[in-house]
Amino acid sequence: MSDDLLPDLIENNDEIPPDPKFNLRDLEDAIIYMISINPFYANLLMQTDLSIWDLKRNKKLRNGAGASVRITKTGRLDIRINPYFFDTLGYKDQALILMHELAHVILGHMTSNRFIDTRQKKVLNVARDLGIHEILTDVKKSERLGNISQTVEGVNKALKKMASEGRLLMQPDESVPQLKNNDTSENYFTTLMKYIPEGEDDEFFGEDDGHDFGEEDTDAAKAAVAQALQKAIANTKNNAGKVPMDAEITLSETMKNKVRWQSVMRRFLGTNIGIDKKTSVNRRNRRNDDITVPGNRKRGNPVIASIVDTSGSMTKEELAQIVAEFVKLEKEGYDIYVIEADTDVKRYYKFIGRKFTGFLGGGGTAYQPAITKAMSYRPDVIMYFGDMDSYDTPADPGVPFLWITTKKQEPPGKFGKVLDISG
Numbered sequence: 001m002s003d004d005l006l007p008d009l010i011e012n013n014d015e016i017p018p019d020p021k022f023n024l025r026d027l028e029d030a031i032i033y034m035i036s037i038n039p040f041y042a043n044l045l046m047q048t049d050l051s052i053w054d055l056k057r058n059k060k061l062r063n064g065a066g067a068s069v070r071i072t073k074t075g076r077l078d079i080r081i082n083p084y085f086f087d088t089l090g091y092k093d094q095a096l097i098l099m100h101e102l103a104h105v106i107l108g109h110m111t112s113n114r115f116i117d118t119r120q121k122k123v124l125n126v127a128r129d130l131g132i133h134e135i136l137t138d139v140k141k142s143e144r145l146g147n148i149s150q151t152v153e154g155v156n157k158a159l160k161k162m163a164s165e166g167r168l169l170m171q172p173d174e175s176v177p178q179l180k181n182n183d184t185s186e187n188y189f190t191t192l193m194k195y196i197p198e199g200e201d202d203e204f205f206g207e208d209d210g211h212d213f214g215e216e217d218t219d220a221a222k223a224a225v226a227q228a229l230q231k232a233i234a235n236t237k238n239n240a241g242k243v244p245m246d247a248e249i250t251l252s253e254t255m256k257n258k259v260r261w262q263s264v265m266r267r268f269l270g271t272n273i274g275i276d277k278k279t280s281v282n283r284r285n286r287r288n289d290d291i292t293v294p295g296n297r298k299r300g301n302p303v304i305a306s307i308v309d310t311s312g313s314m315t316k317e318e319l320a321q322i323v324a325e326f327v328k329l330e331k332e333g334y335d336i337y338v339i340e341a342d343t344d345v346k347r348y349y350k351f352i353g354r355k356f357t358g359f360l361g362g363g364g365t366a367y368q369p370a371i372t373k374a375m376s377y378r379p380d381v382i383m384y385f386g387d388m389d390s391y392d393t394p395a396d397p398g399v400p401f402l403w404i405t406t407k408k409q410e411p412p413g414k415f416g417k418v419l420d421i422s423g
C-alpha cells in the first residue's frame with residue numbers, strides 16, 4: 001500500500017472514517033462454513049496468517065479490494081482483510097472472499113511472475129480472477145459479490161458491447177469473441193490480450209486497485225507456499241478429504257523433490273476420467289492381472305493416449321520411469337496407446353508391458369503430428385512426455401491434456417495442464 005494519498009487526506013480530515021468495527025473473531029462463522037463446504041481450503045487457511053488491513057488512509061482501496069494475500073518478510077502467507085467491506089458481508093460471502101485469496105495460492109499465482117509489462121500484469125490479474133470464479137462458482141451466485149466480481153459472463157457482455165461499438169481488435173468478418181466457461185486463466189489471458197486494444201484497458205478492466213496479490217517470485221515465497229500447501233494437503237488427506245489437483249501441481253512446482261510426479265499424474269487421471277470409466281478401473285483393480293491380456297479389451301476402459309518425445313530429449317532414466325508407470329496403469333485397467341514421435345509420428349501401438357522392448361530414438365521434435373494421431377484413439381485424456389522443445393505450435397485438441405515436461409520450458413501449445421518433472 002502506498003501513502004501517496006495522504007496529502008489529500010490531510011486537507012480532508014473528515015474523509016478518515018471511524019475505526020472499523022470488524023475484527024478477526026467475527027470470522028468464526030465464515031470459517032465454520034468453509035470447513036463444511038471445502039475442508040481443503042479451511043486447512044490451507046489454518047496455515048495462513050489473517051490480519052486486518054489498515055486502510056484508514058486509503059480511500060481507494062477501502063472502497064475497492066475485499067482482501068489481499070501476500071507473503072510477509074518473515075516468509076508467512078498473510079491474508080489481509082478490508083474491515084470496512086467485511087463488516088457489510090454475510091458469513092458466506094466472507095468465506096468466499098477468503099477462498100478467492102486462497103485460490104490464488106492454490107493456483108500458483110503467488111510464485112509465478114512471467115509477465116512483466118503493466119498491461120500484461122493487469123490483464124493477467126483479470127484472467128486469473130476469471131479462472132478462480134469458474135472454480136468458486138458460488139461467487140457468481142452471490143447477490144452481493146456476483147456483479148462486482150470478474151466473471152466470464154460479465155466479460156462476455158462487455159465484449160459484445162465493445163464489439164457493437166467497433167472498439168475491439170477484430171477482423172470485419174470475425175464473430176464477437178466470447179470466453180468459454182471452465183477454461184484456463186491462460187486462455188482468458190490470450191483472448192483478452194488479443195482483442196482489447198491498448199488504451200481501452202481501464203474502461204474494460206476497471207482501474208487497477210483491486211490487485212489482490214503480490215508479485216513474489218522468490219525462493220522464500222516458494223518455500224512459504226510449498227510449506228502451507230504441504231501441511232494443508234496432509235491434514236486434508238488424514239481426514240479423507242478431497243485435495244484439488246491444482247494444489248498438488250502447484251506444490252510440485254514449488255517443491256520439486258518432495259512430490260513424485262506420478263502422484264500428480266494420477267490426480268490428473270482421477271479428475272478427468274468419467275465416473276463410468278472409473279468404475280471400470282476399480283473393478284479391474286480387484287481382479288487378477290491376466291484380465292489385461294491383449295484382445296481381451298472390455299468396452300468402457302478409460303483410454304490414455306500417451307505421446308512420448310523420442311527425439312533424444314529425455315534421459316534413459318526418465319523414459320524408464322514412464323514405462324514403469326505405464327505398466328502400473330495397464331494393470332489397473334487403463335488402455336494406453338503410445339505414440340512415439342520426433343518431427344513426425346514414428347510408431348504407435350497399444351502398450352502391453354510384457355511385450356515392450358523400448359522406445360526408438362530420433363532427432364528434432366514437432367508436436368502436432370503426434371497429437372493428431374493421439375486423437376484417432378478417441379482418448380479420455382492425452383499425456384505428452386517431452387522437453388517442450390518444438391518446431392511447431394500445436395492446436396488445442398479439446399481433450400483433457402497433461403504436458404509432462406523434463407525441462408523448465410513452456411509447452412508449445414497454450415492449453416492443458418503442465419507437470420514439470422525436471423529436477
Ligand SMILES: [Zn+2]
Pocket residue numbers: 100104128129212
Ligand atoms: Zn483475485
